[in-house]
Amino acid sequence: MGWIWPCVALILSIWVASVWRITSLSSRLPSKPLFLSSRSEKRKNVLLVMAHPDDESMFFSPTIMYLASEGHRIHLLCISVGNADGLGSTRKQELYHACTIFEIPREQIQILDHQNFQDGFHNKWEHNLLGQLINDSIAIWNIDTVITFDKYGVSGHPNHRDVHHAVRNLMHESLPREIEAWELISMSIFRKYSGPASVWPSLLCSSSYQKRDMLLLLNSNPYKSYHAMAKHKSQWVWFRKLFVVLSSYTYMNILHKIS
Secondary structure (H helix, E strand, C coil), X not given: CCCHHHHHHHHHHHHHHHHHHHHHHCCCCCCCCHHHCCCXXXXXXXXXXXXXXXXXXXXXXXXXXXXXXXXXXXXXXXCCCCHHHCCHHHHHHHHHHHHHHCCCCHHHEEECCCCCCCXXXXXXCCHHHHHHHHHHHHHHHCCCEEEEECCXXXXXXXXXXXXXXXXHHHHCCCCCXXXXXXXXXXXXXXXXXXXXHHHHHHHHHHHHHHHHCEEEEECCCHHHHHHHXXXXXXXXXXXXXXHHHHCHHHCEEEEEECC
């Protein structure tokens, strides 16, 4: 049993070194496209499209904090109130509270409660109608850039995947002006739960990201993600606390441009 403590010490060392690497590099990664950079001529209106309250804190917080640091206007469109367990009204208010941590004004948050888009693994969301609702938000807020899930939806939740397909279908339509869309890359289960240590393979691959229309964003303040998720009190049970600590999405996001 003498091997246990050296292993614990090694894991803690890797963890601390990884967090240090993330926070030290977060403001000076070379592969940032112009539309997200402070070098851009104007600040952008960015729309984050998600399925449920708490998606922003569990999965997208590195992206949100990077956009805020660059001065972009972040708008949130949450497709459902997360009423699978009958807590929709509570979860709606929790989302507003979490967004105060990210300094997103309430008037830049839209939470839908459409009868055809209710939270649930067995609820199929119709892509064309969902795309119309997303397009309405794009028009109202004069959106330049949309960010959402990829086709696997990080956790594989069908609602996440339906949001992705709705955005992708919308981008293939004839929109009145050019709008960019980016998807959050789903990771393998090993990397997903490797916490900040996932930064090392990401940094090794980062030189090729720009060629593949990919972007690595690091979280300069991982505690802020934890604090934001804690505002979702109805969801703040032990396994989600563990998720926020162990999930690589707390520490970094990899985005891919939807062509």
